[in-house]
């Protein structure tokens with residue numbers, strides 16, 4: 302199975318006018334060369350690269366007139382979003398996603414070019430659910446925030462259920478449980494394009510007695526032709542920060558009013574079948590130059606990931622932390638120390 306990692310890239314672009322020598326006539330079109338820096342220098346095949354790019358005033362008025370091509374002038378599947386515009390309505394900042402394979406050269410062309418995006422992902426919304434389908438999987442996100450995934454894993458042209466349910470559970474100090482699926486406030490399609498589509502779920506964890514705990518935001522992103530998907534999951538405490546009586550905020554230290562304490566937080570992905578191995582993406586060890594890697598273990602092992610502090614430069618700025626970053630324990634043995642656990 303392909304690794305579900307969307308890597309971080311830095312894209313440098315160089316502007317130059319399109320040379321007159323070309324297989325395709327491009328009157329008044331311009332071309333930018335894209336250079337993708339991959340710090341891991343990994344083998345990348347058709348992975349989504351995302352970046353923003355600024356345009357001069359008055360040169361691009363529609364995402365129909367921009368496209369990504371390779372050195373053979375083949376148009377590459379891409380997705381564009383206008384982030385801001387100049388006063389004359391032309392594009393100032395454009396968000397670009399395209400499918401990148403390392404070793405290829407890529408260019409952005411704009412001006413008198415046309416781009417017809419592929420029909421990569423279908424998304425439709427019904428009263429009780431949102432359905433997302435690409436060539437590899439079908440996902441149903443219910444309006445209560447749960448999700449099921451179907452795919453044809455054994456290639457007999459009949460799809461099977463692969464994931465039965467996705468939810469998060471908070472356990473408070475007294476052992477009471479709060480479920481994301483009981484307190485969903487919003488389920489919507491946040492982004493829908495040929496390369497990726499994102500469903501947003503927001504809500505509050507609630508107990509069976511309708512008591513509330515942490516707030517959450519979950520984004521589930523599906524990709525063109527890919528069986529993997531990405532869950533971005535954020536916990537929030539949306540209770541207000543109170544005034545300490547002298548005009549200063551009284552929420553900077555743990556335990557102050559409207560702090561939320563909990564003993565455990567789990568993101569539960571209920572699979573239809575048992576699996577034999579799992580893997581964790583790991584970032585560099587603190588204090589040495591070991592590069593990013595993956596930890597693969599059997600499902601019989603017991604895994605604990607403990608993020609004690611932010612892992613950044615200011616990791617010990619507030620009291621209550623004991624070390625920089627996170628540790629991974631397998632069967633109670635410490636296996637790894639990193640900065641920020643990526644899930």
Ligand SMILES: [Ca+2]
Pocket residue numbers: 452453454455456457458459460461
């Ligand atoms: Ca099947």
